[in-house]
Amino acid sequence: xxxxVWSSKTRSAVALRHVAFExxxxxxxxxxxRGWQVSYSEATTEHLAHYSVREADLVVVLGGPIxxxxxHAYPFLAREMRLIERRLELGLPTLGIGLGARLxxxxxxxxxxxxxxxxxxxxxxxxxAEGLRSPLAALSQPGETVLHxxxxxxxxxxxxxxxxxxGRDDNEAFSYGPAALALxxxxxxxxxxxxxxxxxxxxELRGQGIDVARLRRQGRLHTSRQRQTAAAVxxxxxxxxxxxxxxxxxxxx
Numbered sequence: 680x681x682x683x684v685w686s687s688k689t690r691s692a693v694a695l696r697h698v699a700f701e702x703x704x705x706x707x708x709x710x711x712x713r714g715w716q717v718s719y720s721e722a723t724t725e726h727l728a729h730y731s732v733r734e735a736d737l738v739v740v741l742g743g744p745i746x747x748x749x750x751h752a753y754p755f756l757a758r759e760m761r762l763i764e765r766r767l768e769l770g771l772p773t774l775g776i777g778l779g780a781r782l783x784x785x786x787x788x789x790x791x792x793x794x795x796x797x798x799x800x801x802x803x804x805x806x807x808a809e810g811l812r813s814p815l816a817a818l819s820q821p822g823e824t825v826l827h828x829x830x831x832x833x834x835x836x837x838x839x840x841x842x843x844x845x846g847r848d849d850n851e852a853f854s855y856g857p858a859a860l861a862l863x864x865x866x867x868x869x870x871x872x873x874x875x876x877x878x879x880x881x882x883e884l885r886g887q888g889i890d891v892a893r894l895r896r897q898g899r900l901h902t903s904r905q906r907q908t909a910a911a912v913x914x915x916x917x918x919x920x921x922x923x924x925x926x927x928x929x930x931x932x
Contacts, residue, residue, distance in 0.1 A: 690736040690921065695759060697743025697778060700875035704737065704867035705909050709917070713924055719852045723755050727762045738766060742777025742865065744880065746831055747791045760786050772858045772920040777829060780852075780861035787836030787855060794832045796847070799889055802827050802862060803845050807890040809844075811843035814915030815852060816867075818843065824901050825864040830878075831850045832863075851854045851857070860916055866909040870902035 684762055688877050692710050694703050696719045703710070705715070710717050720732050722740075732738065740763060750756050763786045766773045775783040781791050805824045817824070825845075832848045835841050836855065843852035843864075851863045868876065877884065877891050884891055917924065 688923070690924070691731070692737040692739065693718045693732050694719050694739045694741055695727070695762075695779070696720070697745060700872070700877060701777070701797050701868075702872070702924045703741070704869050704872055705768050705906065706721045706867050706913050707911060709913050710737075713917070715930075722759050723753075726762050728737040729756050733762065733765065734872065737772045737917075738762070738767065739775070740773070740775045740779030740782055740830070742779060743776055744883065744911070745787055746793070747778075747781050748793055748831065755880050756782070762866075764819060765854065767859055770856055770858050773860075774916070775861040776860075776867060777863065777865060780863045781829075781831055783855070783861045784833035784836050784839075784853075787837040789834040791831055792832045794830050798827055798829045798831075798847065799884065799887060800827060800894065801825070801901050802847055804843055804851060805845060806843050807841050809840050809854075810852065813842055814853065814912050814919060815842050817911035817915070820908070823908065825866055825905070826868060826873075826898070826901070828880075829863065839909075858920060866905060866912060868902070869906070870898055873898050 690713070692715050694717070696702060699736055702719070708715060720727060740759065744755070760782055761764060763783055767786065773783070785791055801824045805817055806819050808912055810816070827845070833850055835850050835853060839853040839855045841850060841853050845851050848863065853861050855861070859871055877895065
């Protein structure tokens with residue numbers, strides 16, 4: 680048999696979290712397998728200008744139930760956007776998911792709008808030609824379905840490369856420069872953790888008339904299939920950002 684040997688350099692990843700239950704999910708295990716130091720910074724209360732966050736090898740800006748159309752009510756978002764802006768200017772690896780993707784779009788000057796209709800549920804995803812040449816290519820399998828969970832959409836920022844779209848939204852994912860990736864959908868969430876989402880978003884689900892039992896059944900159906908796809912996407916992107924982390928195949932002793 681052969682074994683995999685990862686880079687011996689210890690890297691740091693900081694996840695900006697808005698609510699406890701929307702965490703790194705599957706991505707945490709992938710980073711742990713690479714030997715990374717992974718920590719969370721509470722975006723609402725912590726000092727995001729600290730060097731441990733500002734200079735981290737990777738910053739992941741996670742999702743949350745905040746609408747950017749109401750950003751004036753949440754002053755901490757300005758600190759968060761300053762951090763994102765700095766990392767984009769310096770070309771430091773930054774991943775935005777859900778709210779994090781919308782914050783990235785806003786930082787890059789794109790408009791963020793309230794989305795029409797219900798924005799929660801499992802649905803289609805399609806890749807552009809550039810998306811097919813990106814780490815998102817694993818999402819091109821026939822019948823691939825992702826979890827959509829938002830009530831806002833964003834325009835494509837100037838200079839960004841559109842990677843994915845869906846029947847719900849023209850802009851589902853984009854990359855910017857060599858080191859920034861934004862995903863409007865959620866492939867990081869696994870089946871068990873979604874139970875916390877159903878509780879944390881109970882008022883929103885009820886307000887939109889969404890049947891939680893049906894959403895749970897769909898989640899059980901899709902998340903097991905998506906495990907390998909999500910790993911391929913995230914590992915593929917990490918490999919582009921940190922090529923010396925790519926495992927080397929070594930002969931068994």
